[in-house]
Amino acid sequence: MRRYGTLGGAAMLALVCSGAGLPPYLLPGAEEPASHLASTVDANPPGALGARTVLGLPRHRQAQAVADATAAYAKRLERAEARRVVAAKRWGLRRAPLRAPAPPAHKPKLATEPGHLSGPGLPPVIVRAPTEDKVVFLTIDDGADKDPKLLDMLRELDVPYSSFVTDYVARDDYGYFRRAHRNGSGVHNHTVTHPELPRLSYRQQRAEICRQQDNLEREIGERPVLFRPPYGAYDRDTLRAAASCGVTAVPLWAQEAFPDRIEWGRADRKFHPGDIILTHFRGPGEWDGTMTDMVRRVLDTATEQGFALARLEDYL
Ligand SMILES: [Zn+2]
Structure with a gap:
């Protein structure tokens, strides 16, 4: 890869x-x-x-x-x-994005974010990667809108990102995510049908998560190790089910990006080292702008604050 x-x-x-x-x-x-x-x-x-x-x-x-x-x-x-x-x-950026420093030689030990569920054998739930480097991570969810310009832009700018893919919106063109994967993007699990998992039984949750592990392994050629629950909603059964089919970490997010704004997770309205940024494969149908507008906003904001985008899989 x-x-x-x-x-x-x-x-x-x-x-x-x-x-x-x-x-x-x-x-x-x-x-x-x-x-x-x-x-x-x-x-x-x-x-x-x-x-x-x-x-x-x-x-x-x-x-x-x-x-x-x-x-x-x-x-x-x-x-x-x-x-x-x-x-x-x-692509209309104010400046070329900053290059990330070399990733850590050894992956840091992850700790569950305070306030989230944890326990022996359960994958840690995080909103940032443990690093002091001025890096943040772009993660893109669901997969309904498959804008080819997004892949072109991120490839030409050599900007890393990770996708969290739901089968029912992605399955009409898994080729799009295979292309992203060939470009170096991690493709990870976001369930089969995007349910609110805590409403389901353990068996149902396991089917939602583990079947999507199998789908992605078949379609992308690599079994994911990261899983993000839809809406960030999970319970102990979710984490148990995810662990049972190979998930090692559950990244949620610290910020959410849109074409016209960033919704900050903290009052200082700034990125912090290791922050995970959430956004979606969406387009003008749901957004006031395109996916490339969204990326431009993220990159210009990160550059202005002295941050580079780095590869999440290098840190988790
Ligand atoms: Zn989602």
């Missing part, structure tokens, strides 16, 4: 340039070849190249080989960033 670039372009450039005189094993990228690259950069990191090509050469030629590879890599990153700036302009 493709993964999004996660290290800020400028930061990566600085690292790469400052690494020009280092031995190959100290160069950035030597340990983690592809995951920090922008998906638009079809490059091998210079560390890997250096390690292969310079062994056995005299020292000054080693240094030259590494410097050449590093310069070529920096050039490719620069071009990828330039393409992103052009895309930002084309």
